[in-house]
Ligand SMILES: NC(=O)C1=CN([C@@H]2O[C@H](COP(=O)(O)OP(=O)(O)OC[C@H]3O[C@@H](n4cnc5c(N)ncnc54)[C@H](O)[C@@H]3O)[C@@H](O)[C@H]2O)C=CC1
């Protein structure tokens with residue numbers, strides 16, 4: 001069976017890489033792209049894509065679904081649009097594979113309920129790179145023994161959300177195995193607001209944004225006279241594509257919402 005795939009955000013850094021990956025993958029067909037402009041055009045008409053890519057562009061997701069009947073919607077857009085796209089897809093029995101980060105807890109819970117009630121598979125993956133998933137798994141394990149943790153995530157300077165979805169997910173996984181604790185000196189004071197980074201259940205997350213970076217993270221564990229550093233680097237966006245394709249296949253086999261690829265591998 002061929003999986004019919006639509007991509008929201010196809011012109012973006014991740015979306016354009018996903019277009020290449022899906023069109024090359026046996027057993028998948030790219031049937032539509034969702035954008036906020038270029039309605040009525042096809043990807044072939046955009047300079048960045050091959051002139052043979054006759055994939056229609058829509059600006060309305062419901063219309064896209066009615067006209068092209070995708071099985072899966074890959075969303076690689078932005079934190080403002082992703083919730084609505086995921087909800088509309090689920091309401092139309094289209095399985096979302098979401099890489100976009102920046103969901104609130106409330107939005108995640110609503111989508112989880114919607115997916116469960118309608119028995120439509122949905123994967124929300126803050127990071128598709130296998131190395132990043134392992135970094136998070138190893139960090140969760142290390143935190144059982146070394147509970148003093150600081151997370152430093154480093155990204156390109158076009159990123160809209162902070163902390164990164166990966167940084168937040170790492171903190172959430174660690175919080176599952178360690179009880180909340182205040183780190184640093186009990187009387188410490190910030191002389192400049194934010195100096196100690198964002199706080200999540202007593203852990204600090206530091207967000208670095210610089211041109212030249214892609215996606216990187218270090219999880220630092222301090223103990224008596226020792227430091228354990230777990231680091232992952234994505235040097236390009238191809239690093240995410242194995243995970244994207246894996247999710248497109250996996251989402252066809254589930255009937256609920258899975259948040260994080262570590263739950264599937
Ligand atoms: N889960 C993962 O492994 C990864 C996730 N990301 C996330 O993916 C998202 C996209 O990242 P980039 O590709 O770097 O961003 P980008 O800014 O290069 O691309 C976003 C694309 O979405 C389009 N877009 C914006 N609003 C839209 C709407 N309402 N409907 C349809 N398209 C719309 C934009 O035109 C743009 O082409 C971000 O949230 C980022 O954090 C990025 C890399 C890896």
Ligand SMILES: O=C(O)C1=N[C@H](C(=O)O)C[C@H](O)C1
Pocket residue numbers: 101126127128155156159160163164165166167214215216
């Ligand atoms: O915006 C990005 O680039 C990335 N976003 C994801 C995140 O917020 O964790 C995944 C990866 O780090 C790249």
